[in-house]
Amino acid sequence: MRRTAVRSAVIASAAAVMLALSACSASGTQESGSSDSELETVTPGTLTIATGEPAYSPWVENDDPESGEGFEAAVAYAVAEKLGFDKSDVTWIRTPFDTVIAPGPKDFDINIQQFSANEDREKAVDFSSPYYETTQGVVSVEGSPAADASSLADLADVKVGVAAGSTSIAAVKEAIGTDPAIFNSNEDTVQALISGNIDALVTDLPTAFYNANAVLDDGVLVGQFESSAGGDELAFLLENDSPLTQAVTDAVDALREDGTLDDLAETWLADNAGATVLS
Numbered sequence: 001m002r003r004t005a006v007r008s009a010v011i012a013s014a015a016a017v018m019l020a021l022s023a024c025s026a027s028g029t030q031e032s033g034s035s036d037s038e039l040e041t042v043t044p045g046t047l048t049i050a051t052g053e054p055a056y057s058p059w060v061e062n063d064d065p066e067s068g069e070g071f072e073a074a075v076a077y078a079v080a081e082k083l084g085f086d087k088s089d090v091t092w093i094r095t096p097f098d099t100v101i102a103p104g105p106k107d108f109d110i111n112i113q114q115f116s117a118n119e120d121r122e123k124a125v126d127f128s129s130p131y132y133e134t135t136q137g138v139v140s141v142e143g144s145p146a147a148d149a150s151s152l153a154d155l156a157d158v159k160v161g162v163a164a165g166s167t168s169i170a171a172v173k174e175a176i177g178t179d180p181a182i183f184n185s186n187e188d189t190v191q192a193l194i195s196g197n198i199d200a201l202v203t204d205l206p207t208a209f210y211n212a213n214a215v216l217d218d219g220v221l222v223g224q225f226e227s228s229a230g231g232d233e234l235a236f237l238l239e240n241d242s243p244l245t246q247a248v249t250d251a252v253d254a255l256r257e258d259g260t261l262d263d264l265a266e267t268w269l270a271d272n273a274g275a276t277v278l279s
Helices: 002-027 071-083 168-175 186-195 205-215 245-257 260-272
Strands: 047-051 090-094 110-116 125-134 136-141 160-163 181-183 200-204 219-225 232-239
Touching (some): 047 071, 071 110, 125 260, 136 186, 186 205
Antiparallel strands (some): 136 219
16 A cells, blocks of 8 residues: 555656646747747737728738738738747737827737837837838829929928828928928828829828829829938837837847848838939
C-alpha cells in the first residue's frame, strides 16, 4: 500500500510539473502570428482596428479593409503582425474622423484614417510614430478657373474647399493665404466641386490623385504644395494614455527600419509621384 501511494504521489507531482511548464510556455515568449496576451486590448485576444466610413482608395481598396488591400489596410495588418496578432485575430470597425479626435474612451485599439498629430489633438488622444509623410494636392475640374493654375498665387483668387478637421485647412491658409470653404467630409468637398460651389479642393496628395483620376469625370490634378507647406506625418490614433501606444510606435518604427513601409508605399502609392510642385 505504501509503494502504491508513493507511485501515485510521483505521478501527481510529474503532472503538476508538466502543467506548470505548460502555463509558463503560454505566458512567455510567443511565436510570430499568435496574439500577445500581455497586450491590453478592448477585446482580449483581438486587435480592434478602426478606419473611416467609407474608406477611400489608395488607403483602402473597394472600401474593404479586411482584404488588406490599400496602403493603410496593408500597414495596419503589418503592425498587427508585429504586435503578435494573426489576420484572423483582427476586427475592423468604422468611425467618423471628427469624433475620434475628441477626448474620451474609444471602442477600438488603434485607428488609421490619415490622422496627423498636432498639439491640440495630442491633448485628447495618443499618436504612434508616423507611418507615412505626405503633402497636399490641389484638384479641380476642366473649365474651372483653377484648372490651369501653375502657382500658388494663381489660386489666391479662386474658391478653395477642404474637409472639416483636416490639416488641409491650415495648409491652404499658410500656402495660399486665403480661408478655405469647409465641408463635412472629403466626399462633400468633391460634390461641392462638381456642383461649382468651389473652384478647387485641397486634400492629401494620394486622395487628390484618387479624386482627380477615379472620382471626377473631368478631374484635373493641378499640382501639390511643397512638403514644407502643409505636409502631413500620418500616424495611428489611440485613446489618450493607451497602454498600446508604445508597442504600436515600436511596431511602426520596426516596419520603417526594415523597409516594409517603403515597400507598401511603392505598392499602393507609387502612382502619386510626379505631381507638379506649386510655388
